[in-house]
Amino acid sequence: MAADRVGHLAASVQDPAFFGRCAARYRAVGFGELDPAEERSWRNSWPPLFEALVRAGLKDLQVHLEYGTPGGGRRLDALIVGAAPDGVLRLVIVELKQWQTCRILDTERVMRSDGLVTVHPVHQVAAYRSFFQHWRPQSAPELEVRGVVVLHNATAAEGAALAAGAGADAGVPVLTGDELARHDETLARLLCCGDLVAPDAGQVEEFESIRWQPSSRLLDHVGADLEGSHAFALVGDQQDAFVRVRQAAARHLPGRGQATAPAGGGGGGGAVITVSGGPGSGKTALAVRLLGRLMRAHPATRPRFITPSGTLRAHLLDAVRGHSAARELFPSAGSLRSTARQTGALIIDEAQRIKRGSAAGLPPDLAAVIQHVPLAVIFLDERQIIRPDEGTTVDEIRTAAQALGRTHHHLELTGSFRCSGSAAYTAWVDNLLYGTPQPWTGHAGYELALAGDPFQLQEWIDQATTAGHTARTTAGFCWEWSRPRASGATALPLDISIDAPSTIPGGPTRTWRAAWNASSALTDPDDGRLIAPHSQLWASHTGGHQQIGCIYTAQGLEYHHAGVIIGPDLTWTDGHWHAHPEESQDTALRHLTPTQYLPYALNTYRVLLTRGTHTTHIHATAPDTHDLLQTLIHPN
Incomplete structure (x- = not known):
């Protein structure tokens, strides 16, 4: 300053x-x-x-x-x-x-x-x-x-x-x-x-002139964090939140060697702590660090970490596969209610993804957590609600906790540790989708570009991968997602099809085709070579750059370079975003009206546009949307 x-x-x-x-x-x-x-x-x-x-x-x-x-x-x-x-x-x-x-x-x-x-x-x-x-x-x-x-x-x-x-x-x-x-x-x-x-x-x-960039990724350090080696530093709001949760744990949980919580600590009602923050604000990094801390300081409470995101859980398990208790530490979201009755400290990440079921108000699984768990730390981002059967909010959690006599604290993470730490880029995305779109004026250390067609986008992804970087493309769920037809298949169906103009004036239209990420790992039956990783590991495992990811396989994750295809389900026309649920292949959403579909589409693309730690390149299939982005993003 x-x-x-x-x-x-x-x-x-x-x-x-x-x-x-x-x-x-x-x-x-x-x-x-x-x-x-x-x-x-x-x-x-x-x-x-x-x-x-x-x-x-x-x-x-x-x-x-x-x-x-x-x-x-x-x-x-x-x-x-x-x-x-x-x-x-x-x-x-x-x-x-x-x-x-x-x-x-x-x-x-x-x-x-x-x-x-x-x-x-x-x-x-x-x-x-x-x-x-x-x-x-x-x-x-x-x-x-x-x-x-x-x-x-x-x-x-x-x-x-x-x-x-x-x-x-x-x-x-x-x-x-x-x-x-x-x-x-x-x-x-x-x-x-x-x-x-x-x-x-x-x-x-x-x-x-140094443009600070994250040189280490969260998942590279998960195992070390659980073992007590803090290679991934907590800073600012993360560190403050870490202290607040530790303070609550000291009041409501027994320490190492104790059978009960400290006398006079107010442990009877327990505590519920909500932690909110935008993409890349450090929620998962903090959640993992808290799990490691609770394991060491309050082992009798059997701390657990649950996320409704199967993709995030798969990556966490993969990152700690050498840890003997990994699967016990990260139970599946389907066991949320039973886990709530067995643990004294529960961390929930991506809580906005918890299914509501048929009941109104707080999801029953989350209500069970608030009722039974002495210390519940719940991480969420209300602008990452992507389906009508999901969508827990901080206000709902606060109301439920207070009704049960539980102490509630809300903590906010305001940093931006993804996108090369560019708060300017995340603000640009929010203005684009929820406010008034603004020109990208650039942020040293972060690159935003517009791809004229999907061929350009794929070429850039391939070049980044060849250079040794993690690069992935995601798209709106606007194309059918079929399964390989034969058990011995050696290729994925090219379900995604996008027409692009010819590179030669007057030449024929070109058609770009690509496969969605594999629903299960695809290997060559002759030599066992991995052709495509399982969808849940698509973002980090070898070969993933050759498939296209969607919201369900990208949410909660990050990679160096992000390609994003904005499909025909969301278009910019007459100065506003318009939703087209009939263009979606997501059975949970396509029955909605355009007005109902719009907030889920905006949230979905917000997630996809904020996965890259260093770079984002965008292609929009609708001409009007492409024209808007062309006025906002100038060539590098």
């Missing part, structure tokens, strides 16, 4: 008008309205930090104030950029707190003097540090990332107690007002900048 050399910013923070300019910039970059308490914290914390940096002889280092983390989940109070003598860039994350004292609950949680339980600041910084390392693209310069917590109102003794409470291996020092007041040569070292030299203009430009 503000970036300059230490010396220049040290002079700026002495000018009261500087804070007003920062507040204006805060709003301009899309952070929203500034909380007055936030601006007060700037006025109280920035001057002592810069006074110390100047006194330590660090006036030529670069500083970014309120630096937005990749994914938009949180802003760093300050990020110092320096260089080692060998030219390697070094970052120092500075977390500023105005605290004097706090109560240490455990190595990861503290209670502030106002009673709020929050992440231990040392672990907050450690998560930021890990996150930068995981999001550094291979093309970026080598980086070393450090961190320090600065409590400018605290004494050395108070800081030492906070640091000791974080555990010995955190590697993030705590600096207090006593240390900031030093005038000797050790101050730069205490600030983790003792070996840094001023970066030259080229190095600053090189750092600022």
Whole structure:
């Protein structure tokens, strides 16, 4: 939000008008309205930090104030950029707190003097540090990332107690007002900048040109998370939510070695926690981390993870196939009611997909969870409701919990950890489908393009796959999905058929044909070679790029490059989206009226358009829809 050399910013923070300019910039970059308490914290914390940096002889280092983390989940109070003598860039994350004292609950949680339980600041910084390392693209310069917590109102003794409470291996020092007041040569070292030299203009430009991208995928780390190795860092809202759920677990669940919940903890009624967030906001990453934590801290409760998405469950089981208890940890959605009577802690992901059945109101299976499970953590996104027999909402869950005397908390995840952390892209998709379509102005690090025909789209997918990336195409369910006719078939039926203009003026129309993903794995009967993976593993297993996925095999998953075919069931005409249920082959939807079908079609394409971590290319079969997209998406 503000970036300059230490010396220049040290002079700026002495000018009261500087804070007003920062507040204006805060709003301009899309952070929203500034909380007055936030601006007060700037006025109280920035001057002592810069006074110390100047006194330590660090006036030529670069500083970014309120630096937005990749994914938009949180802003760093300050990020110092320096260089080692060998030219390697070094970052120092500075977390500023105005605290004097706090109560240490455990190595990861503290209670502030106002009673709020929050992440231990040392672990907050450690998560930021890990996150930068995981999001550094291979093309970026080598980086070393450090961190320090600065409590400018605290004494050395108070800081030492906070640091000791974080555990010995955190590697993030705590600096207090006593240390900031030093005038000797050790101050730069205490600030983790003792070996840094001023970066030259080229190095600053090189750092600022880095386009942070996720270098590790959730499913690559599921097994490690369950075993307690946190390779996938939680940041910002995710970390706050993790603390809130742990706090509820401590109140309502027995700990390791305990038979009952802690006395006086309010365990009688139990708790229901809803966690909502858009595509790529980190819901599944947080859910998996919570399962691992509950397994270790509350084993007697037999924690379980259930998702109505068979595709997501298949990928989770595949990711942890070396874990001896994997199938027990991830029971099927069909066992939701029985599992609710056997577990003390249940995590439900993609809860909006739970079937309602014939009953009005909350789905009976979910009602059983709220009635019987002492701690239920329910993840959902109401804009991913894609069928009329599904569609749980936060309000319904809150009402049911309160009727049973259960404590209810609602948490919101606002970050964007998919689409190269581009909140701009997810906002573009939401404007396209639910608001006023806007031109794509671009977001460095994320590519959006329009394919003139499906041949172009498939060529791009093939090239990305050859280059070693995970690339998949999905489409609206607008073509019949047949099964291989013979048990020994070596090819899938080419059910999808789309006409495209000739590449030669006046030439004949070309027809592009493709197969849906296989309902079951297809292998060559002669040599056992895999021709097509099972539909539930289509998004990650070899060969999946040669088939087309649909909403049911893509929801909840991600891949590097996403091709999307908007079919004839949703078209843009006369300035509005129009639904055509007669064009759908989905028996759960095609009987609906156009008005009824429209929200499900919009939600479906929102899911398909937000699967790519790096790139999305779109093809629309309807000419009017293609024309709209052509006015919004300019050639790269």
